[in-house]
Amino acid sequence: MKKKYLLAPGPTPVPEHVALEMAQPMMHHRTPQFSAIFAEAASAAKYLFQTEQDVLILAATGTGGMEGCITNLFSPGDKVLAVNGGKFGERWGKISQAYGMQVVWINVEWGQAVDPAVVKAALEKEPDIKGILVQASETSTGVAHPIEELSKLTRDRDDLLLIVDGITGLGVFDLPMDKWGIDAMVTGSQKALELPPGLALVALSAKAWKFADQSKCPHFYFDFKKEKKNLADKTSAYTPAVSLVIGLRRVLKDIQEEGLENVFKRHDRLARATRAAVQALGLKLIAPSAPADSLTGVFVPEGVDGAKLVKSLRDDFGVTMAGGQDQWKGKIVRIAHLGYIDTFDTITAIASLEMALKKHGHNVELGKGVAAAQEILLEAY
Amino acid sequence: MKKKYLLAPGPTPVPEHVALEMAQPMMHHRTPQFSAIFAEAASAAKYLFQTEQDVLILAATGTGGMEGCITNLFSPGDKVLAVNGGKFGERWGKISQAYGMQVVWINVEWGQAVDPAVVKAALEKEPDIKGILVQASETSTGVAHPIEELSKLTRDRDDLLLIVDGITGLGVFDLPMDKWGIDAMVTGSQKALELPPGLALVALSAKAWKFADQSKCPHFYFDFKKEKKNLADKTSAYTPAVSLVIGLRRVLKDIQEEGLENVFKRHDRLARATRAAVQALGLKLIAPSAPADSLTGVFVPEGVDGAKLVKSLRDDFGVTMAGGQDQWKGKIVRIAHLGYIDTFDTITAIASLEMALKKHGHNVELGKGVAAAQEILLEAY
Numbered sequence: 069m070k071k072k073y074l075l076a077p078g079p080t081p082v083p084e085h086v087a088l089e090m091a092q093p094m095m096h097h098r099t100p101q102f103s104a105i106f107a108e109a110a111s112a113a114k115y116l117f118q119t120e121q122d123v124l125i126l127a128a129t130g131t132g133g134m135e136g137c138i139t140n141l142f143s144p145g146d147k148v149l150a151v152n153g154g155k156f157g158e159r160w161g162k163i164s165q166a167y168g169m170q171v172v173w174i175n176v177e178w179g180q181a182v183d184p185a186v187v188k189a190a191l192e193k194e195p196d197i198k199g200i201l202v203q204a205s206e207t208s209t210g211v212a213h214p215i216e217e218l219s220k221l222t223r224d225r226d227d228l229l230l231i232v233d234g235i236t237g238l239g240v241f242d243l244p245m246d247k248w249g250i251d252a253m254v255t256g257s258q259k260a261l262e263l264p265p266g267l268a269l270v271a272l273s274a275k276a277w278k279f280a281d282q283s284k285c286p287h288f289y290f291d292f293k294k295e296k297k298n299l300a301d302k303t304s305a306y307t308p309a310v311s312l313v314i315g316l317r318r319v320l321k322d323i324q325e326e327g328l329e330n331v332f333k334r335h336d337r338l339a340r341a342t343r344a345a346v347q348a349l350g351l352k353l354i355a356p357s358a359p360a361d362s363l364t365g366v367f368v369p370e371g372v373d374g375a376k377l378v379k380s381l382r383d384d385f386g387v388t389m390a391g392g393q394d395q396w397k398g399k400i401v402r403i404a405h406l407g408y409i410d411t412f413d414t415i416t417a418i419a420s421l422e423m424a425l426k427k428h429g430h431n432v433e434l435g436k437g438v439a440a441a442q443e444i445l446l447e448a449y
Numbered sequence: 450m451k452k453k454y455l456l457a458p459g460p461t462p463v464p465e466h467v468a469l470e471m472a473q474p475m476m477h478h479r480t481p482q483f484s485a486i487f488a489e490a491a492s493a494a495k496y497l498f499q500t501e502q503d504v505l506i507l508a509a510t511g512t513g514g515m516e517g518c519i520t521n522l523f524s525p526g527d528k529v530l531a532v533n534g535g536k537f538g539e540r541w542g543k544i545s546q547a548y549g550m551q552v553v554w555i556n557v558e559w560g561q562a563v564d565p566a567v568v569k570a571a572l573e574k575e576p577d578i579k580g581i582l583v584q585a586s587e588t589s590t591g592v593a594h595p596i597e598e599l600s601k602l603t604r605d606r607d608d609l610l611l612i613v614d615g616i617t618g619l620g621v622f623d624l625p626m627d628k629w630g631i632d633a634m635v636t637g638s639q640k641a642l643e644l645p646p647g648l649a650l651v652a653l654s655a656k657a658w659k660f661a662d663q664s665k666c667p668h669f670y671f672d673f674k675k676e677k678k679n680l681a682d683k684t685s686a687y688t689p690a691v692s693l694v695i696g697l698r699r700v701l702k703d704i705q706e707e708g709l710e711n712v713f714k715r716h717d718r719l720a721r722a723t724r725a726a727v728q729a730l731g732l733k734l735i736a737p738s739a740p741a742d743s744l745t746g747v748f749v750p751e752g753v754d755g756a757k758l759v760k761s762l763r764d765d766f767g768v769t770m771a772g773g774q775d776q777w778k779g780k781i782v783r784i785a786h787l788g789y790i791d792t793f794d795t796i797t798a799i800a801s802l803e804m805a806l807k808k809h810g811h812n813v814e815l816g817k818g819v820a821a822a823q824e825i826l827l828e829a830y
Contacts, residue, residue, distance in 0.1 A: 087473075088472060090472065094455055094462055095455065095460075129508045129688045131670050265478070265690050286549060287547065288516050288543070289513045306510050307460070307511070308510075311463075
């Protein structure tokens with residue numbers, strides 16, 4: 069027996085009761101029975117997004133939702149600003165370029181959050197920028213960008229949108245869409261929503277819906293206006309991912325019961341505990357100044373091969389974390405806090421990291437990180 | 450207790466062992482463990498498509514796969530021919546128009562298959578047509594279009610593609626992609642593949658891959674060249690729909706074990722039995738001359754409200770069939786044969802139709818359709 073523990077920042081573990089509910093007999097999507105489920109999920113998603121606007125449910129993963137934001141809100145030739153501080157920030161820009169937009173890149177050092185003053189200066193220099201594209205949490209670096217600060221640059225302008233990839237942020241920390249004036253926000257099912265991958269959720273502000281009326285980018289499968297119209301009839305434009313929508317309704321009910329504030333506190337606690345643990349072990353955080361509570365990334369110490377460490381964690385210890393992407397390949401380990409992860413999963417993460425480091429020749433005091441985490445995790449009991 | 454029976458042409462019932470396999474603990478998609486599953490599914494899909502080409506697995510429903518065929522193979526301004534004999538034929542043309550293509554519509558009366566001579570004449574009149582877009586089985590009418598005949602018009606030309614929506618055709622009746630020279634074929638998970646909706650599968654011919662090198666349509670999420678490159682590394686460009694891919698591998702193994710020829714025979718038998726039954730009941734088939742084995746559609750007899758009949762079948766009898774779409778709304782009932790449907794599901798379809806017709810005032814001899822079906826269904830025993 070080698071038991072498996074999933075601690076990567078998506079896909080995250082699916083709760084057993086949700087997996088079983090999704091395994092129920094298939095139902096037809098054009099029936100009042102499924103329409104009720106679909107409408108209930110879409111309505112409960114408003115609580116998650118903290119919005120009064122419609123939340124669209126798309127059969128695609130998060131990147132599909134990101135593409136939809138670009139193709140439904142802008143036109144070829146439009147200028148957008150992409151905050152590029154990691155793999156997913158880069159993706160915002162690449163999607164925009166694929167659809168013929170001009171991209172003003174704001175390059176941010178990996179591990180740093182964007183400085184709102186830099187964005188402000190760019191907007192002043194190029195007043196025809198129509199959208200700021202940013203991650204709430206940049207999954208490749210574990211950084212939380214300052215969404216509330218950025219929203220102050222956009223919310224009083226009717227010619228500029230704030231578009232947020234909330235894929236590893238929404239349901240982890242506070243992102244009150246309406247209160248801050250976020251214009252478009254996307255998430256995916258396989259992160260804080262504890263589901264298998266395959267759903268993207270998107271909400272638009274009233275201002276963004278006006279942009280959608282003007283957009284001239286081609287699109288068909290990701291057609292937000294058509295989805296909104298269909299949602300009013302409790303259905304979707306094309307066949308929905310039935311089993312995932314059933315799971316979505318269940319998970320959103322669970323989140324409502326726990327209460328968003330408690331959900332945020334849980335993620336904050338697990339993240340703080342993990343940061344304390346890795347610092348107690350003398351490891352260096354990859355995003356020390358603006359860590360997102362979704363995941364904690366640490367640099368692998370000198371003399372240890374990060375790729376081998378992640379592989380050993382997975383294949384020897386049964387613990388799947390994530391390694392680094394692109395420029396950080398082989399250099400970091402990323403430990404997830406988001407979704408169906410609790411106290412002793414976090415203990416598992418830290419204990420296994422200690423043990424794997426020791427096995428790979430790094431001098432580590434076993435239990436030191438665990439103890440530091442326990443101190444913080446005890447807050448909940 | 451009111452037991453439910455799903456007999457609509459998608460989503461179709463998910464076999465219990467497949468549902469349970471998909472409910473297993475989530476796994477990370479960037480691991481050798483999942484890569485092996487992904488590669489095995491993609492490889493087994495070649496058997497289903499009867500092709501030596503790569504089969505791409507996309508996290509989207511069938512319409513997403515259709516869109517990908519358009520945006521990866523053509524350029525704005527290109528001329529395509531769309532066979533429009535139902536809701537899904539119309540969709541081919543609408544997607545093409547959304548991406549700026551010129552569409553030559555070949556309108557076909559609902560319930561009829563396209564006449565290859567008409568397509569031939571159109572190609573002669575407009576030799577710059579670059580693609581024929583057609584359904585193997587038009588789900589809205591239950592018609593099988595003559596794909597083999599159409600392939601004779603395209604396979605000797607290197608400037609013209611045959612693009613087939615096989616969403617309710619593939620895995621139901623014979624569509625040998627390589628042998629006939631089909632250039633692009635799409636299917637979805639929720640039809641003959643017996644899975645929940647959420648996956649699209651697409652394969653391209655060598656000729657189509659050359660078109661992909663020339664295409665100038667914008668695309669990002671549906672990027673076939675990127676997916677092909679990733680597939681060589683046993684992965685996908687973006688997060689795959691993990692649980693559905695696990696189900697796909699299982700179902701494709703089952704199909705390989707049964708053997709495609711037997712799968713086709715099963716669908717043929719259920720379809721013939723159903724057609725014999727409804728004719729014994731004096732009902733009129735909606736596609737008498739070119740019925741697809743995926744589903745059988747019948748006109749509701751005079752004096753019976755089709756919408757009420759379908760609702761009564763579902764809510765009184767627990768049997769979900771499909772009604773009509775667009776111009777046939779309220780006028781027809783569609784009974785599925787595709788996927789995890791066997792002898793006594795077909796008996797259920799016919800018996801429930803007889804009983805519902807009687808309840809709704811139509812003079813029907815109970816058991817007459819069932820008996821006609823039994824005669825044919827006995828062939829298998």
